[in-house]
Amino acid sequence: MGRIVALTGNDAVGTAMKQINPDVVAAFPITPQTELMHKFAEFHADGDVDTEFVLVESEHSAMSACVGAAAAGARTMTATSAQGLALMWEILYVAASCRLPIVMPVVNRALNAPLNIHCDHSDTMGARDCGWIQIYSENTQEAYDNVIQGVPIGEREDVLLPVMVTLDGFILSHTLERVELLDEGQVGGVTGEYRQAHSLLDTEHPVTYGPVDLPDYYFEHKRQQVLAMERAKESIVEVGRAFGELTGREYGLFESYWLDDAEVGMVALGSTAGTAKEAVDRLRAEGKRVGLLKLRVFRPFPYEELAEVLGGLKVVGVFDRAISFGAYGGALFSEVRSALFGVEGGPEVVNYMYGLGGRNISVEQIAGVFEQLGRIVETGRVEQMIRYLGVRE
Amino acid sequence: MSKQKGWKEIPIGGVIVEAGNAEGYETGSWRTYRPVIDYEKCIHCLQCWIYCPDSAVLVEGGKHVGFDLEHCKGCGICAAECPPKVRAIEMVLESEFAQKEEVLEISNSKFQIPN
Numbered sequence A: 001m002g003r004i005v006a007l008t009g010n011d012a013v014g015t016a017m018k019q020i021n022p023d024v025v026a027a028f029p030i031t032p033q034t035e036l037m038h039k040f041a042e043f044h045a046d047g048d049v050d051t052e053f054v055l056v057e058s059e060h061s062a063m064s065a066c067v068g069a070a071a072a073g074a075r076t077m078t079a080t081s082a083q084g085l086a087l088m089w090e091i092l093y094v095a096a097s098c099r100l101p102i103v104m105p106v107v108n109r110a111l112n113a114p115l116n117i118h119c120d121h122s123d124t125m126g127a128r129d130c131g132w133i134q135i136y137s138e139n140t141q142e143a144y145d146n147v148i149q150g151v152p153i154g155e156r157e158d159v160l161l162p163v164m165v166t167l168d169g170f171i172l173s174h175t176l177e178r179v180e181l182l183d184e185g186q187v188g189g190v191t192g193e194y195r196q197a198h199s200l201l202d203t204e205h206p207v208t209y210g211p212v213d214l215p216d217y218y219f220e221h222k223r224q225q226v227l228a229m230e231r232a233k234e235s236i237v238e239v240g241r242a243f244g245e246l247t248g249r250e251y252g253l254f255e256s257y258w259l260d261d262a263e264v265g266m267v268a269l270g271s272t273a274g275t276a277k278e279a280v281d282r283l284r285a286e287g288k289r290v291g292l293l294k295l296r297v298f299r300p301f302p303y304e305e306l307a308e309v310l311g312g313l314k315v316v317g318v319f320d321r322a323i324s325f326g327a328y329g330g331a332l333f334s335e336v337r338s339a340l341f342g343v344e345g346g347p348e349v350v351n352y353m354y355g356l357g358g359r360n361i362s363v364e365q366i367a368g369v370f371e372q373l374g375r376i377v378e379t380g381r382v383e384q385m386i387r388y389l390g391v392r393e
Numbered sequence B: 001m002s003k004q005k006g007w008k009e010i011p012i013g014g015v016i017v018e019a020g021n022a023e024g025y026e027t028g029s030w031r032t033y034r035p036v037i038d039y040e041k042c043i044h045c046l047q048c049w050i051y052c053p054d055s056a057v058l059v060e061g062g063k064h065v066g067f068d069l070e071h072c073k074g075c076g077i078c079a080a081e082c083p084p085k086v087r088a089i090e091m092v093l094e095s096e097f098a099q100k101e102e103v104l105e106i107s108n109s110k111f112q113i114p115n
Helices: A009-020 A034-045 A059-071 A082-097 A122-126 A140-155 A184-191 A218-247 A272-285 A303-310 A331-340 A363-379 B047-051 B077-081 B094-100
Strands: A003-007 A024-027 A052-055 A103-108 A133-136 A163-168 A177-181 A254-257 A264-269 A290-295 A297-299 A315-320 A348-354 A386-389 B033-037 B057-060 B063-067 B089-093
Touching: A003 A009, A009 A034, A009 A103, A009 A140, A009 A163, A009 A177, A009 A184, A024 A034, A024 A059, A034 A052, A052 A059, A059 A082, A082 A122, A082 A218, A103 A122, A103 A140, A133 A140, A133 A218, A140 A163, A140 A177, A140 A184, A140 A218, A184 A218, A218 A297, A254 A272, A254 A303, A264 A272, A264 A331, A264 A363, A272 A290, A272 A363, A290 A303, A290 A363, A303 A331, A315 A331, A315 A363, A331 A348, A348 A363, A363 A386, B033 B063, B033 B094, B047 B057, B047 B077, B077 B089, B089 B094
Parallel strands: A024 A052, A103 A163, A133 A163, A264 A290, A264 A315, A315 A348, A348 A386
Antiparallel strands: A003 A177, A133 A297, A254 A290, B033 B089, B057 B063
C-alpha cells in the first residue's frame, strides 16, 4: 500500500505532476486551478522536477507552447479551468489534430457570464468535440490516479491523442481528502518512456507540423483521428487494468454501482457520482432496486459498453452539469439516449440539468429523483423529458 | 491522374516527413496572369530572380532562361521589379493562352504524400 496523506484535489494533482516529472509545463493561473500550479511551481522551485517550466501570458499561449514542446518530442503538461480552457480553444484542436499526447488536468468551473468561479461542466463539455480524450474524476484519489494514467493512455503509439483529466472545481480542488500516493518509481513504471516518432528538433530527419491541408487530404487526417479515438478505448482499459494490478484500484470506461438487478438507474460524471452512491445506498437499504453508472470516460464515449449495462433497465436518469443551449437536453443525455436508441425494450431516458455555477446537489435531491424515476416505472409515462433540478421557480 | 492515397496510407497528424516535398505541389494552377518575357529587352540583371517569392525564375549560366510555370502563381512581382528602363516582362491573362494554345495542364494530381 502506498503512502496515505490528506491532500486537496489541487495538491494531489500537483503531486501527480511532480511524480510524472514532465519535460515541459507551460501554464497560466486561473481559479480554481491556480493552487494546482502553485503547488507544481513549488516543486519546480525546490528542484524536485527537471521540468522546463514556461510561464506564459495567457492560456492561448500556454497551449501553443505545449504544442511546440510536444511536437519537439517533450512529455508536456498544463492545467486550466473555464475561461482559460475557452481561451485555449483554437489550440486544443491543433494539439489533437497534430496528434500530440499532452496531458491537461482541467479543474471544472462554470463559464462566464455572469462571472462565477464554481463548479459545473460547461467548460469541458464545450470542448468535447475538439479531439481530446476526456476522463472525469469522482474524488481526489481518482483525479490523482487519472492524471498519472493519462500519460500512457495518450502516448500509446496507435492513439497519440491529448488527454483532459477533469476534477470538480472547489468540490474536489479545494477539499482535503484521503489520498493514497504511489512512489516515484511506481509512477515511472506506469508512465514509461516516451519516444516520439517525428520530433521537430530532429534535424537529421526534418519534419513539418501543421502544414496546409486542402480538400484533397484534410478529410483523411480527420478519419485517422476517429480511429485513434476508437483505439483510445482499448488504451484506457489496458492502462486501467495494469494500474489496478499495481495499486488495487482498477479503472475502466465507467463504474457500475448496483446496476445488475436495478430497475432504475442514474448516469453522472464527476463528484456527483459520490453523492449518488450515498443515495443509492440509502434506497437499497429500503429495498429499492436502484443503481448508478458513473461515467469515467466521456471521450471516447463508450456507447456500446454503456448500452450493454443500461439496456435492461426500465428508466435511466441522466445528470448533466452543463446546458447545451438550444439542444434537446444536455450533452451527456444526448449521448446516453443515442447509445440506447434501438435497444429493444430499452429504458426510458430522461434528463436532469443540475448544479450550474456550483449550485450544490444533495443526497436527498438525488433520492427524490430516483423517486420520480420510480413513478415512470409505475405509470409507464414520462411527463417531462428534461428537468432543471434545484433551480428556483 | 495518379491515385490519391487513402486515410490508412498517409502519415498521421498531417505531419510532412519528407523535407522539401512542397516542390511536388503544383501551385501554377492558381495563376490568373502569366509572366511573358521579351529577350530582346531583357538585360539579365536577374532582379526578377531575386524577388520571385516562389523561386519560379529559371536561370542557367547567369542568364534568365524562362519561368517555372508549375510553381509561378502569377503575382507579378517580377514584372514590377524589372527595371523601368527595361520593362521586359509583361503579365498576360491566362485566358488568352487558353484561346491561343493548348491549355497548360496543371493539376494537383502529381502531388505525392510520402509514406
